[in-house]
Amino acid sequence: MAPDTKHLEVTLETQVESVNLAEEMCLRLAEAVGFGEDECYRIGMSVREGVINAFHYGNKEKPEKKIHLAVDLTPEKMVIHVADEGTGFKLSDVPDPLAEENLLSTSGRGIFLMRAFMDEFEVVPARTGGAEIVMSKRLPNLGSPQSNGSHGSAPHREA
């Protein structure tokens, strides 16, 4: 780790309450480093979705498994890691929630939202054997690259 990187790491229980806890913790960090309201919302939502993914799909809601949340604050960006103790997954196996046949699916939008709301997003094998989501947001004082949150700007039916 670079000497000018600040690192925070917590181990969370596999329970619904961990989702709110992780979101709240990362929101406070994001506010502290100067992200504005909209970016804080996107970061908070992404952390929430990452932990929901670990809770539900990775750890299969098994209470004996843990969720590992880490945040690195570098001079350039906030990097968030969410690792589970499941069996891992490939991004290429995740169905596209914008495909016509998936629009009425009741699940499967978490990965899409994280990709839409963060500047960088990837899934790597975790040391725990499961999947590790790694996502980052460029710090606000450095300027923001063009948002990738404009997926699917479908026309809407508003009466």
Added chain:
Amino acid sequence: MALHLTPRDSGAITVVDASGRITLGDGSAMLRKTIRQLVEEAHCKIVLNLADVDYIDSSGIGELVSAYTAVRSKGGELKLLHLTKKVHDLLQITKLFTVFEVFSDEASAVRSFK
């Protein structure tokens, strides 16, 4: 903030006023229970007023879709009213604006039912 749902009648239409967050856990469960109960009682023309809902996660989106399909399976319709900006944007990027009918005033929403 916990989700509160208050159904009220507007003629033959049921308007459900929602406030709080629709997220994994109690919020999603509360929405599921309320919609299922309305459907069981044959209230299948529903307007969900989201004016005071400023946060929905993927679990909440899934529950909205589930409510939509549950109502339609009984021959009814579920329409959305008064979206906050965040919810509006969320439905737009997930393409659910192509699924839900969305209204910005209650009278129009109520009148739109066949």
